[in-house]
Amino acid sequence: MKTIKINLPRELNRIRIVPIADVHIGDPYCDIETLNKTIETIKNNPDVYCICNGDLMNTALKTSVSDVYSEKLTPMEQLLKVRDLLYPIKDKIICMTNGNHEARVYKTDGIDTTAILARELGIEDRYAPASALVFLKLGQKTKEHKTQQMQYSIFVNHGCGGGHRIGGKLNRLEDVVSIVDADVYIHSHTHLPAVFKNNFFRTNLTHQSVEEVEKLFVNTNAFLTYGGYGETYEFRPASRSVPVIYLSGEERIMEAKI
Numbered sequence: 001m002k003t004i005k006i007n008l009p010r011e012l013n014r015i016r017i018v019p020i021a022d023v024h025i026g027d028p029y030c031d032i033e034t035l036n037k038t039i040e041t042i043k044n045n046p047d048v049y050c051i052c053n054g055d056l057m058n059t060a061l062k063t064s065v066s067d068v069y070s071e072k073l074t075p076m077e078q079l080l081k082v083r084d085l086l087y088p089i090k091d092k093i094i095c096m097t098n099g100n101h102e103a104r105v106y107k108t109d110g111i112d113t114t115a116i117l118a119r120e121l122g123i124e125d126r127y128a129p130a131s132a133l134v135f136l137k138l139g140q141k142t143k144e145h146k147t148q149q150m151q152y153s154i155f156v157n158h159g160c161g162g163g164h165r166i167g168g169k170l171n172r173l174e175d176v177v178s179i180v181d182a183d184v185y186i187h188s189h190t191h192l193p194a195v196f197k198n199n200f201f202r203t204n205l206t207h208q209s210v211e212e213v214e215k216l217f218v219n220t221n222a223f224l225t226y227g228g229y230g231e232t233y234e235f236r237p238a239s240r241s242v243p244v245i246y247l248s249g250e251e252r253i254m255e256a257k258i
Contacts, residue, residue, distance in 0.1 A: 002131070003133045004128070004132055005134075006095075006137070008136065008137060008249075013250050014247065014248050014250075015138055018041065018051075018245075021054055021221075021222070022054070022189065023055065023082070026057060026060065026078040027066070029226070029227045029228050035085070035223045036085075038242055043088050043092075048092070050092050051093070051095055051156055052093055052095070053186060054097050054100070054101075055099030056082045057078040057099075066229060067229070079117055087121060090123060093123055095156055096118050097127075098129045100158065114129070131157040132155075132156045137149040140250075149249070150249045152247055153183045154183065154184040155186070157186075159190065169219065173187040184216045185216070186220065187217075187219050187220070188220040193219060193241050194218075195218050195257070197214055197217065199212055216255075221239060225240075244257055
């Protein structure tokens with residue numbers, strides 16, 4: 001599991017993290033208007049950052065489920081298009097992961113197109129081909145006359161499975177808590193914007209104690225209108241509202257809103 005360390009300015013007493021996933025550039029039903037608005041929000045607000053969590057490109061191949069004949073762009077054109085869209089916010093991307101659509105090319109030809117995208121954006125150190133565990137610092141707090149930055153751990157994975165029903169999709173998200181202990185869990189793939197919290201008892205072997213902690217779970221939206229693959233296989237139309245994560249730099253407060 002790749003770990004990524006991000007140190008943000010102490011002057012930031014709160015940040016917003018906007019996930020971008022399941023864009024499916026190249027698909028005729030890609031909602032480019034909502035994507036552009038999301039990117040503009042990230043670009044124009046100094047407290048807003050981004051996590052890119054896979055399936056940025058649709059990557060329909062002759063051997064894949066997607067309809068290769070209806071694609072608006074070739075896989076190479078999709079890569080360049082996503083690069084151009086994300087370039088203005090490249091310095092605000094906390095991490096980037098691979099998705100199952102991009103993985104099609106790796107499976108057939110051994111080429112990681114998301115790794116190439118990260119290289120084009122100059123953020124190779126923030127790219128994880130599978131899961132990423134981000135250690136993020138921001139702001140500052142004073143405790144026992146000592147000043148230090150707030151720190152959060154964020155587990156990011158594009159995800160897989162989930163099925164048609166909402167319960168199954170949320171179960172896939174909640175299941176990731178069994179992989180690693182983190183503060184925030186970000187999951188995509190199922191095209192369902194959703195947020196919830198659960199509590200957890202964390203042990204401290206040094207002090208032989210236990211602490212009850214809160215965990216935040218975020219499932220991300222897709223940037224797709226209804227039709228194509230989703231309509232053919234009788235998936236429900238999905239909301240394109242983008243979840244936003246709020247992290248405080250002054251005290252441990254984690255929130256998310258859709």
